[in-house]
Amino acid sequence: MKAKRIMKAKRIMEAKSKMKIFFLGTNGWFATRTGSTPCAAISLPGRLIVLDAGDGFQRVPALMARLGISRADIFLSHLHLDHAAGLHLLPLMRRGMRVRIFVHKGYLPALKRLVAHPYTASAAEQLAKVTLHPLRTGVSRLPYTVRMLPLDHADPCFGYRFSMEGKEIAYCTDTGPCKNFGRLAKGADLLITECTLLPGGHSMPAWPHLSPEMAARLAAGAGAARLVLTHFDAKQQDGAALRTRAQAAARKTFPRAIAAKDGMVIGI
Numbered sequence: 001m002k003a004k005r006i007m008k009a010k011r012i013m014e015a016k017s018k019m020k021i022f023f024l025g026t027n028g029w030f031a032t033r034t035g036s037t038p039c040a041a042i043s044l045p046g047r048l049i050v051l052d053a054g055d056g057f058q059r060v061p062a063l064m065a066r067l068g069i070s071r072a073d074i075f076l077s078h079l080h081l082d083h084a085a086g087l088h089l090l091p092l093m094r095r096g097m098r099v100r101i102f103v104h105k106g107y108l109p110a111l112k113r114l115v116a117h118p119y120t121a122s123a124a125e126q127l128a129k130v131t132l133h134p135l136r137t138g139v140s141r142l143p144y145t146v147r148m149l150p151l152d153h154a155d156p157c158f159g160y161r162f163s164m165e166g167k168e169i170a171y172c173t174d175t176g177p178c179k180n181f182g183r184l185a186k187g188a189d190l191l192i193t194e195c196t197l198l199p200g201g202h203s204m205p206a207w208p209h210l211s212p213e214m215a216a217r218l219a220a221g222a223g224a225a226r227l228v229l230t231h232f233d234a235k236q237q238d239g240a241a242l243r244t245r246a247q248a249a250a251r252k253t254f255p256r257a258i259a260a261k262d263g264m265v266i267g268i
């Protein structure tokens with residue numbers, strides 16, 4: 001009974017907490033019945049912070065409408081298509097919505113080519129007001145603070161740390177272990193990272209990724225409070241059972257690890 005009461009109180013606390021994180025696409029590489037490609041969203045008063053735009057991005061406009069939010073800031077880690085192809089769904093954004101897309105300044109020319117004909121409708125043609133913005137590595141002061149640092153991947157990929165509403169959230173995907181990962185995750189209230197590899201898996205030097213054990217060690221080393229694993233490789237570990245297995249492997253080192261699934265919502 002006591003455990004039930006605690007669970008209920010926890011659910012109520014989470015429902016009342018201001019900031020929610022919505023996991024809208026949790027597969028890496030390609031979509032399957034288990035999940036869409038990467039997209040997560042953090043709700044702030046009047047604004048949604050969107051982490052990557054895989055095809056889970058299809059759920060963002062409806063989420064904004066449901067939450068009564070008209071502004072979205074999208075942060076892209078890199079332009080591999082599992083993280084950016086969802087931008088062809090920008091026409092789902094309604095009139096009156098304002099969308100800013102942030103990417104490392106080196107990727108801005110490529111992003112401008114991607115959000116344009118012949119790939120999709122251009123930013124200027126959208127119902128919503130859509131603008132593209134270059135980010136430098138280091139700290140940027142928007143209505144919140146965001147720090148961007150390069151990670152370790154086959155093409156340049158960038159991790160983020162957001163300071164907002166008194167919380168620190170790190171988002172580091174598509175990377176092997178690296179120093180900047182530790183810098184971004186240090187003491188974070190929540191670390192969202194990838195889990196491409198199977199438990200016990202080894203990263204390919206040319207295409208670095210993380211196993212659940214590596215992610216857990218990085219989270220523990222950085223002193224993060226909570227860890228959510230996402231970006232599960234669609235080929236190697238599709239299906240709920242493999243995610244549970246990855247979660248169990250991570251929990252040996254980091255007991256507060258959670259394997260994300262599409263539709264999961266957490267409060268912090």
Ligand SMILES: [Zn+2]
Binds near residue numbers: 029
């Ligand atoms: Zn990816």
